[in-house]
Structures are given as C-alpha cells and as structure tokens.
Amino acid sequence: MIMKRKKIVDFKNDVLFKYTLRDDQDPDSIYLLKLIIENIAGIDCHSLKVLNPDLNPQHVEDKDMILDIRVTNEDGEICDVEMQNSSLDQEQYQRFQIYGARLLVEQQKRGDDYVTNIHHVFQLIFIDDLDKDNLVLIDRYISQNESGNQEKHNLITRIYIYLPYINILKKEKGLENFNELETAIYIFKNGIDDDIMKLKKKVVDIMEKKADDFNEDMILQDMAFNRDLNKRARQARMKRER
Helix, strand or coil: CCCCCCCCCCCCCHHHHHHHHCCCCCHHHHHHHHHHHHHHHCCCCCCEEECCCCCCHHHCCCCCCCCCEEEEECCCCEEEEEEECCCCCHHHHHHHHHHHHHHHHCCCCCCCCHHHHCCCEEEEEEECCCCCCCCCCEEEECCECCCCCECCCCCEEEEEEECCHHHHHHHHHCHHHCCHHHHHHHHHHHCCCHHHHCCCCHHHHHHHHHHHHHCCCHHHHHHHHHHHHHHHHHHHHHHHHC
C-alpha cells in the first residue's frame, strides 16, 4: 500500500515560510510582503526586490542556516523577515543582534560614503514565544539613550512579532474582527484551521493556495520535513546539555 505523504501546513516551518514570501515576481507573495513590511516596519514599499529568493535542498542540513527573506525597497532600505519556531533565550537575543549588525556591515564597501551608501536595516522576527515582561503582539527596539531619546540617524530597527499573543487577541476581539495583518499572523501561528477558513479574506485565500502549491513539490516537502527533524534533534540535545 502506498503511504500518503503528510502535508506541511505549519507556517512556522521556515522552509514553508520562505517559500510563501520569496517570489517578488508573484503578486501574492508581493501582497503578503507589503502587508507585513508596511504595517509592521512602517515604511513605504511601492516596489520590492527579494535579495535571497533561493531555497537550496543541499543546505537544509546546515543547522546554522537562516531561511530569512531579505528585501529592499525603492529607497534602498533593507527588511529582513525571519521565522523562529523556538523559545527566546540569551542565545537567540544575541544572535538577532549580531545578524542585524552583519546586515548593516555587509552594505559597506571600501571607499564607500557612509551617508549615501548605507541604508537602514529593519529586522522583522516572527517568533513562537512571548516576552513575559512585555506582553504585546509587536515589539519595536531602537537605539536610544537613558532619557528615551532615539539616537540620531539610527540604522537598525529590530521588531519582534510574538506569535502566541495573537491567540490572546482572538479571545479579546474575535477572529472575525481581525484585520488582514492580524489574520496573517494568526495563520503563521495556527495554520489554516477551521476557524480561519470561515473568513472570506484575501490573505486567507493566498496563504491556503501557497500551502497547497508547496505540498505539490516533493523536494520542498522533504526539505521542510528534514529541517523540522534537525531542529527538533538540536533542541533536544541542547535541553539535555542544560
């Protein structure tokens, strides 16, 4: 008997997450990218270019590989959109900061003018955890002094989107009252469930189609399964070591 392959429907799997957003020639991917970047980072995106659209099966075994989406807009601003299906700890906080600094440094070439050739970096980090000292859905960090004044000409903005908080909002305001961004975040957290299927929203149709198309590709499915297995093994090993 031929076993039916299990579908990947969890958008917290970063292979499916990247597949959903990576194609800047696809109107649906562009719609989702603009929805996320304009409403979370607060910057205009009349045009977008994805700088790293590739999904390479040969790299999926690399535990340090980051399946992020690096996007630039017409003003040269860089948005890095990342999914983290893990808990927040010191290692994660420090990795996010190091990676943001790297995205900034990579723009600088010898002899370049800092003013005209270095562009602001926005990190948009979807993470399946809460900051229990700061219970919000979207949390923005910038460089500032002790008086709370933002550093002039700040170049890095780091924004956490705490996925579990969307289920708190569901209880408070009801799924039917979610806007398009909140609906997308709900799907990132919970997948295409029965409750979300009742909604007649563009973002639901797009993300359902993305998941269906993804699962038609056996190579991408295998990447997602292997990525998930590798992450689970690593987390179990780290837990044993702690």
